[in-house]
Amino acid sequence: MNLMEHMGIEPGRLQFSWISSAESTKFVETVKSVTQAVKAIGPNTTYKKNPVKVA
Amino acid sequence: MKVISIDKTEWANGIEKTKSIYRLFGPVKENTWHSFMPLGPGEQPDMAYGNSRLSPKFLVHPQTEPMFEYNLDEKQADHHVLKEIPKDVSPKAIIGIRPCDASAFLLVKRNFDTPTYKDPYWLTAYNSLTLIGYACNQPCSTCFCTTAGCGPFHEEGLDAILVDAGDRYLLKALTEKGEAYIQSAGWATSAPSDADQSIEKLKSTAEKAIASHVSTDKLRNQSxxxxxxxxxxxxxxxxxxxxxxxxxxxxxxxxxxxxxxxxxxxxxxxxxxxxxxxxxxxxxxxxxxxxxxxxxxxxxxxxxxxxxxxxxxxxxxxxxxxxxxxxxxxxxxxxxxxxxxxxxxxxxxxxxxx
Amino acid sequence: MSLYIDKIKETAERLLKDGSVDMVIGFRKGSVPMMNEPCFIQKPQEVHQLVWDSNCGINLANYLTDRKEKIAVVAKGCDSRNIVNHIVENKIKREKLVIIGVPCTGMIDKRKIAGMFDKPIDAVTEDGDIILVTSAGKETRLNKTDVLQENCALCIHRNPVIYDELVGDLIEEQTGIDRYAEVRRVEAMSPQEKWQYFEDLLSPCIRCYACRNACPLCYCPTCFVDESRPQWVGKSQDPIDTRTFHFLRAYHCAGRCTDCGACERACPVGIKVRQFTSKLNRDCLEMFGWEAGLTLDQRPPLDTYKPNDPNDFIK
Structure with missing residues (x-):
């Protein structure tokens, strides 16, 4: 994660969580908070491959 | 063919004029090396160079070349059909290509242009090119062109050859393509009658400056x-x-x-x-x-x-x-x-x- | 440093003669200035080919991978650390090696020197800490310390960390070196600036993989960029694919990189590829107190688990 942020991925876009299959509440909360955080950052415009230019 | 003399003060103006007809490429300095780059309005080739770090072959054979496009959407009538990608075949000119690099195109052509197979991508790109070569007055210590079937003033593969003669350039057209380029630049001053001799003199000095050699005479007969x-x-x-x-x-x-x-x-x-x-x-x-x-x-x-x-x-x-x-x-x-x-x-x- | 060569030749000859090794891996004189070529010597009468000077920047541990012969290898500080890595990672057996240790005073940066002169360089020789460069018939004296490879200028492990023979007295290690100024400089940028910085850094890349192949750490039978089923990375000049190659390559070096600089030295287009690995090296040092290749007795942090491993990033 450190290197990803070092090369320009916005902090918060890449997140890691450890959730047991029994922790449904934590799973829901994590999904919510990740979604919220990523929405706040906005669409990923950098680390995204564009179609090959043909002309 | 006749030799044109270009005063160095007229050089940039001529180059600029040709841009209305040709897409130009030439050596451009980046940090401590040179690369062949497109020359936009106002941009001039840097003629104070030895040779480019990487070869200009990518102008004919790009490292990545899209050939066909297709779509896999079965709702579209032309799905799964390869469609050729149109190529820009408008005239291009490389200014300042070294004789070795131009000669290299001919070697590659033997492979891409045969009676049986013709590589359309390579040939289309190559045929759209005019190569204005730049004779090497000062070869590098790693150059061994003279024993590799080439030379610092080698003309084969070029459309015109430019020689740096101090305060002026001498430019000799070698093909019709070369003539056309020179005309479009508006350079028309005939060189003095001793121009051929000056070129010969510079050529022989340059050839003598090439210190490294290879022997190739026995390769053909080796098993x-x-x-x-x-x-x-x-x-x-x-x-x-x-x-x-x-x-x-x-x-x-x-x-x-x-x-x-x-x-x-x-x-x-x-x-x-x-x-x-x-x-x-x-x-x-x-x-x-x-x-x-x-x-x-x-x-x-x-x-x-x-x-x-x-x-x-x-x-x-x-x-x-x-x-x-x-x-x-x-x-x-x-x-x-x-x-x-x-x-x-x-x-x-x-x-x-x- | 060139004084070492007599001792290197003498050691190589002795080891070959008494049959302790089948071959000696070292350097022979290059055909262009500021380049020497890695070579192997199998006969005692051929040891005269061996050279040692400030142009031996290639990491010879790269030539040991999976070899079965008994080998004597000439090793400066970083090479020796990569040999340690190789032994720890089972890529070579310690008992198959005779390590001829060379206390190193750094390798010179051929690109930097070439950039200091308008005309091509005809010859480079050295006399102790002075580098003599001949260009266009003129000789210029340079201080070696001013023209070191960046990783050598920042090196704090110049002495071999493991050796069987030593070709000179151990030298004093550099202290008080700020090894990670470049990492901090990039860290201070905004995400957009960082992205652009690496975009510009990698724009000349031709995907020749010289950085990967010069690295002793990269010995996978098939690299992820070459894998075709599945294909992880595109093979074109696409900047995203190029970036993916570079940062994933760096990840594979995490906790293993000795900052030998072989990658940066090998790059034909002068990309500062250490910008990726330096960040990981700094993080490894800060998080695990780890520098790669210093000891045979400890497993690298990334292949062990400890309850107190830093894990703040997992939420």
């Missing part, structure tokens, strides 16, 4: 299998790290790999440079690799350039002596040394333990 089995390959290949530096910087290496790349339901079939140094280059679908070891791949590169090509076309080695692979190789493998070793190889004299 292919004996060279292939020569004991020196292991020693030559030892330091090689199997990177693509030599092949990618070489003006005469032409190998490529074709790939489809999808993006959603659209895709492009493209070709990318490939290198015989890479294990994947010769890996079979069965999983077998006929060139599975490093030494096999190193041998392949040199055998192709200095033996197979020589045998197939009977027209010299597949090398113009530009010296880039020598300058850029991370581990100092030197094609001059290898060439001489191959040329002088005498299987009968070899007493190496088997």
């Amino acid at each position: 292919t299998t004996q060279l292939y089995d020569a004991p020196f390959w292991e020693e030559i290949a030892f330091s090689c790290i199997n990177c693509g530096t030599c092949t990618y910087s070489c003006p005469t290496c032409w190998c490529f790999d074709i790939q489809d790349e999808n993006h959603g339901k659209c895709g492009v079939r493209m070709r990318n440079w490939d290198s015989c140094m890479y294990p994947l280059f010769s890996l079979h679908g069965t999983g077998h690799n006929p060139r599975g070891a490093k030494a096999h791949r190193v041998r392949q590169r040199f055998m192709h350039k200095l033996k197979y090509y020589v045998d197939k076309y009977d027209n010299g080695i597949q090398c113009v002596g530009c010296g880039r692979c020598i300058r850029l190789c991370p581990v100092n493998i030197d094609i001059r040394k290898v060439c001489n070793q191959m040329n002088s190889y005498d299987p009968a004299a070899c007493v190496c333990p088997v």
